[in-house]
Amino acid sequence: MAQYILRNKKLPAVLPEHLRLPSVEVQYSRHLIPEERMCQHCPGNVPLSDPVLITHEAKILTKSRIVNDVSPYCKSCHQCGAHYRYQEWKDGLHNFNDRILLDLPLCLTIRNMLQVHTAVSRVVEYLELTSGEQFPSADTVLHGYLHFEALTEHDYQYSCVSRGDHPPVVTMDLHRKGAFHLSVSDLPQPPVDFNGEQQQEVFQDHRTPQSFTERSLSLRSLISALCPRCATFREQSLQEAKEMCKKT
Template identity: 50%
Template sequence: MVKCELEECRQYRLMASRSGLPFSHCEHIRSLEYCTETATEEVLEEDVLSQMVALKFFGETKKATCLKRQKTAQAAHAPLCVEVAFGMKTPIFSFSVYEPALHHYSPLGRVMVTYSPAANTWRCPCAKPSVSCLHINISKWHLFQTNRNVFTAEPSSSSTPPRHHATLYPPTAEDLKRLVRYIYNHKKLPAKLPDGLVKPKALTEYITTLHPKETVCTVCPGQVHLEQSTGISTHARIITMNGIIEDVSTYFRRCPQCCMIYRYQEWQDSLHNFDDHTVLNLEMCLYLRHNLQNSVSVSQVLDTLESLRKVKYPPRDTVLHAYCHFEALTGHNKSYSCVCRGSQPPVVVMDLHKKGVFNFPVGDVGVNMEEFSDSVELEMIARGFVQSMYMFSAFS
């Protein structure tokens, strides 16, 4: 798809003609001479989108957002989504999606979204890897309508729901809540970690292929075996005090009946998985805790390690959120108490949430404190799947 400021081009040509100066077309219009195919618009149907909601590709909110963008495109007389064939040897689906706002990734009012069936990955320049966005959702809508078989890993009977691995991870809406609560209730770290798990280890001693240990669904009655592991990333990193382990592979499994998702979250391997791309070793987690308790920030800790190890560590915010994720999953002992409000945990991590405490009436703080604490911890765990921290109300 090509979109140029044609009116400006006409004005420049008119001015050049009146002045007796030569003129030429812009590079985008000249490139059309080499085009051999024409991309046609597919009119996306709302019924197809409703089917995707029923199959839990995404929820009603994202459906409404897709329909709203479709109306915006129609009002602008622009195609919402067009599949573009580049003639690659490797099967890659590419979609040109309408974007009304001009950004650095959409200077011409469109965004190019790609999907690789081999790697089960969607890519959009407006979103981080493995993170869904409106452009990806619209592209999935287009692909589900025109080539539904792509979403089926194997032939399915009428009693077996279709397997759409490409759209399963990270989960959304109620599926995300289920996964977060499962991790919160079943993947807690003990308050006192075994010494063998936090002692220094050589980088070669860590496992680099991270599969969830679950093989049978914990929700469905009986022995319902999970599907084979599906890759999330092959470029995850394990962050340690001795350096960084690159090209780590992370995976998830899914229940074929209830669609429950399971990911790697096994602290017994001396690892703490944050977002399937950043994994901290437990020694690093405890080292950050002790530094914070001594008023040394995460940024200062990483600055020191970078200077010592000559290795570039991830962004400071990423490591901080990964550490908060670790604390939210740690079962702290109640080592001290308040004469007014009872026992309190030895480690309290509150940043964006600290203002929320003062919104409680004084008489309600004692009653709501445990519920409030659970909500904060659930939200920190959810941060491993979504960028925004605005899920607080969803778990309260």
């Protein structure tokens, strides 16, 4: 399921304006059903099952309130056993783990707050003070946000003096903190003959333990949400997380 979601459910780098701007008038559906009707893996037109209720106690987190008693559904293929869950960003929602959903304006707000060096825990405090409701833990909100970023196309506009133009790498430690400066003076100087190019294969062979390619990090985040037992993916290899999912 993670591979299918990563291939077919990615959000564009630039969202339509009506999905980016928050509005207190937006009324989200409380019954969230996957749009797929036919299996995307089996040859021919193999119909999926009727929607199956996952829970009726899911929550939608927004900037101004929490929408309770939401019912996400899933569908399955009787032939290959593939499961399809609700992941329709065009509705203005991002499904993290079928229990917690974030509306897109909230995801963008968290991104903007991180870019001005405000930790997610402070963002959650702000949301609770504004709405008067208790939000999930900051760690849960953070993982929901990272799940959103893992499913978002990114048009990178930066260049690394050590790794070249637009390196497809996220350093998890700094990405998680999101509130600390990294001075250019802290980076090692490139070789004198460095021309801005870097072979990705060579870099991956010498990457630090906390650095992952964008696709690897995206898969880790998706697997963590799809399989609660894989929530410890930060201490495990991607292959170990996949094996745990197969046994679930």
